[in-house]
Amino acid sequence: MFTYVIDNKTPNLGSIPVQIDIILRPRSKKLMDIDNCIKPILDAVQDAGVIDDDVQVAKVSIERGLIQKGGGCVVMIVPMSQDVNLAPIS
Numbered sequence: 001m002f003t004y005v006i007d008n009k010t011p012n013l014g015s016i017p018v019q020i021d022i023i024l025r026p027r028s029k030k031l032m033d034i035d036n037c038i039k040p041i042l043d044a045v046q047d048a049g050v051i052d053d054d055v056q057v058a059k060v061s062i063e064r065g066l067i068q069k070g071g072g073c074v075v076m077i078v079p080m081s082q083d084v085n086l087a088p089i090s
């Protein structure tokens with residue numbers, strides 16, 4: 001992901017709340033547990049410098065897409081309104 005971010009001059013969104021939509025492209029018809037894919041993808045988005053911290057992710061959607069040789073995923077990151085409440089529930 002880091003190479004894609006650099007090559008495509010993806011901006012750093014800083015610490016604003018974001019929505020992340022993920023389409024998984026499995027390498028085979030074998031069913032996969034898609035919820036196990038969320039954290040590594042969010043960590044990669046943070047490590048690539050697109051967001052400051054994955055705690056700012058306010059909404060995530062994930063779906064299984066078409067099979068792709070070698071597998072992969074499509075990640076779309078959408079800035080959200082600054083008034084989204086990211087405060088912990090007490």
